[in-house]
Amino acid sequence: MDFAANIAGILLGGLSAGTVLFIVSVGLSVTMGLMGFVNLAHGAFAMFGGYVIVLSMNRAHFGFAAALALGFVATAAISVVLERTLYRRLYRASELDQVLFTIGLIFIFIAGAIIVVGPESQTLQLPPELRGQINLGFLQYRTYSIFLIVIGFLIALGISLAFERTRIGAQIRATVDNRRMAESLGINVDRLFTITFAFGSGMAGIGGGLGAEFLGLDPQYALKYLVYFLIAVSVGGLGSAIGVYYASLILGVLDFVLKLYLPKGGTIFIYALTILLLLWRPQGLSGKKET
Amino acid sequence: MSAAASTATDHPGAFGLTTRHRLRWWETLPWIIALGFYFAFPDYLGFGAELLAMILFALSLDLALGYAGIITLGHAAFFGAGAYTVGMLAFYEIWTEPITSLLLAALVAAIIGFLSGLVLLRTRGLTLLMLTLCTMALLQEAANMARAYTGGFDGLPNLAIAPVFGVFEFNPLYANTQYLYSLGVLLVCFVFVRTLIYSPFGQSLTGIRENLLRMHAIGSPVRRRLVICYTISAALAGIAGGLSAQANAFVNLSALDLDRAATVFIVLILGGYGRLYGAFVGAVVYMALEHFLAKIYPTAWQLGLGLLLVMIALFARNGILGIGEALWQRYSARRKTT
Numbered sequence A: 001m002d003f004a005a006n007i008a009g010i011l012l013g014g015l016s017a018g019t020v021l022f023i024v025s026v027g028l029s030v031t032m033g034l035m036g037f038v039n040l041a042h043g044a045f046a047m048f049g050g051y052v053i054v055l056s057m058n059r060a061h062f063g064f065a066a067a068l069a070l071g072f073v074a075t076a077a078i079s080v081v082l083e084r085t086l087y088r089r090l091y092r093a094s095e096l097d098q099v100l101f102t103i104g105l106i107f108i109f110i111a112g113a114i115i116v117v118g119p120e121s122q123t124l125q126l127p128p129e130l131r132g133q134i135n136l137g138f139l140q141y142r143t144y145s146i147f148l149i150v151i152g153f154l155i156a157l158g159i160s161l162a163f164e165r166t167r168i169g170a171q172i173r174a175t176v177d178n179r180r181m182a183e184s185l186g187i188n189v190d191r192l193f194t195i196t197f198a199f200g201s202g203m204a205g206i207g208g209g210l211g212a213e214f215l216g217l218d219p220q221y222a223l224k225y226l227v228y229f230l231i232a233v234s235v236g237g238l239g240s241a242i243g244v245y246y247a248s249l250i251l252g253v254l255d256f257v258l259k260l261y262l263p264k265g266g267t268i269f270i271y272a273l274t275i276l277l278l279l280w281r282p283q284g285l286s287g288k289k290e291t
Numbered sequence B: 001m002s003a004a005a006s007t008a009t010d011h012p013g014a015f016g017l018t019t020r021h022r023l024r025w026w027e028t029l030p031w032i033i034a035l036g037f038y039f040a041f042p043d044y045l046g047f048g049a050e051l052l053a054m055i056l057f058a059l060s061l062d063l064a065l066g067y068a069g070i071i072t073l074g075h076a077a078f079f080g081a082g083a084y085t086v087g088m089l090a091f092y093e094i095w096t097e098p099i100t101s102l103l104l105a106a107l108v109a110a111i112i113g114f115l116s117g118l119v120l121l122r123t124r125g126l127t128l129l130m131l132t133l134c135t136m137a138l139l140q141e142a143a144n145m146a147r148a149y150t151g152g153f154d155g156l157p158n159l160a161i162a163p164v165f166g167v168f169e170f171n172p173l174y175a176n177t178q179y180l181y182s183l184g185v186l187l188v189c190f191v192f193v194r195t196l197i198y199s200p201f202g203q204s205l206t207g208i209r210e211n212l213l214r215m216h217a218i219g220s221p222v223r224r225r226l227v228i229c230y231t232i233s234a235a236l237a238g239i240a241g242g243l244s245a246q247a248n249a250f251v252n253l254s255a256l257d258l259d260r261a262a263t264v265f266i267v268l269i270l271g272g273y274g275r276l277y278g279a280f281v282g283a284v285v286y287m288a289l290e291h292f293l294a295k296i297y298p299t300a301w302q303l304g305l306g307l308l309l310v311m312i313a314l315f316a317r318n319g320i321l322g323i324g325e326a327l328w329q330r331y332s333a334r335r336k337t338t
Helices: A002-035 A042-058 A064-085 A095-116 A143-165 A165-178 A179-184 A190-214 A226-236 A241-261 A268-281 B003-008 B012-019 B025-040 B042-068 B074-090 B100-120 B125-145 B174-199 B200-210 B212-217 B222-248 B258-271 B276-294 B298-315 B320-338
Strands: A133-135 A139-143
Touching: A002 A042, A002 A139, A002 A143, A002 A165, A002 A226, A042 A064, A042 A190, A042 A226, A042 B222, A064 A179, A064 A190, A095 B125, A095 B258, A095 B298, A133 A143, A133 A190, A139 A143, A143 A165, A143 A190, A143 A241, A179 A190, A190 B074, A226 A241, A226 A268, A226 B125, A241 A268, A241 B100, A268 B125, A268 B298, B012 B212, B025 B042, B042 B174, B042 B200, B042 B222, B042 B258, B042 B276, B074 B100, B074 B222, B074 B258, B100 B125, B100 B222, B125 B258, B174 B200, B174 B222, B200 B212, B200 B222, B212 B222, B222 B258, B258 B276, B258 B298, B276 B298, B276 B320
Parallel strands: none
Antiparallel strands: A133 A139
């Protein structure tokens, strides 16, 4: 019984971390799948949203839900402005220029965070009802982790339903599969991209806020976790929300287990597995596109 | 020269093609400036040696990224491999002779480059980017795990390097030897890269970058060429890493991290990639700005660097040298018309 509870505890811890990874990365996957744009600054959007959420709670005393909504709207808004003014100029540019441009954006966000907020780490004050433990029947577990897992599942479900059932979801699937054909059929890919970009960045912002509790939130956030976001996206498959969900959960659990049992350098297995998986399936777990 | 050859070079385009590998007068300038720096700024020779290692590192990346079009964010893997080779050989006093140490560093980096290139270069685009990134992270974690040998996060300090040619000692306070030694190594490597670039092999690399499909169509062994190029590039990066370890007399995990890989990427693109001298210009501008600005105003430096990168990506796709070339062409065109 004790052993089973142990396993369940590890699984839940990993799943909650993976959920945050999913919420941050899902937008990156869809925008990369749609436009093939290598957006390394996605982590910077997550950081921006995280700051908006944490600061609006700590300084302006917003409620948790209101802060999350504000974080989503603010991040989506700033990403739309950047997309309309700057990103769009580079859609047809080489990956090299896209990488350079988004690395530049990361630096700007990092410097901006230091100037506006300061270099110190910010802490997320959870609302009282999410603190403490919850009784799951067979074990006590942190309420916030369970909350994250449930929220993540609902988001994944919502996104996949939207993908399968709505008009815009069908348009996104069509564009990821064959962009030129989609354009010929009269789908306004430009507008579609702006919408998904804003939504994906908004989700990243929420993820930045939700994850601030255990990932921390400091100006280096944008660079520190970038590799993890990219692994989740490339393993999950470009343009596939569900693939990223599975990849993030696997990555979260794996990371949790390795950090627990091999605290010194256990992450080496994550990188090795990623390399092997990408060599076996360059398009990721559920990516369809042949590259 | 036969008559056929002379008529073949009559056309200005053909003339340009047949003479472009020749040495121009301005190509001696970097070396004259580097020697002048030695006499003019004796207090900054330590910084100068660091700068020379950075130039070599950027040059190695130019070969892979600028010429062959292999977009990698993990080039610090090879820099680190070279640095740790030299560092561990010197720290455990197995081998301290500097030049042969550098050759060993090149060998180790080349082996890693060859093995990883063999599997990674099957892929392109984002997958390749991710794979190079993961390879670098893998090496860094491995170096972190092998704490007993690599010193872990703290690295290996106080490396004792034997004198160059058994005569010129590395003095930690006066970096005269380090500077001239680095300059010599850079010159040798540069001549090698320059020769390689203008060889048929170098031309085929450019072809692969410009039009992969066509290179396949004319029967060029694309993947073999890419792997060879990646291996050579890795070896040069290894030499740069070894050089930096020797000049600084220490090596730590920062030799392998994303920051360093991003820095060399920025340096190269700032200067202009695929044009040999971009590495020089980019490294000088970046390192000088970083050395004098970053320590006083670190945040402003980061902000300025970010803005600069965004501007380059948006408006000046060929870096500083690209801007210079555009200005020069406009100037010479105006001179012709008047």
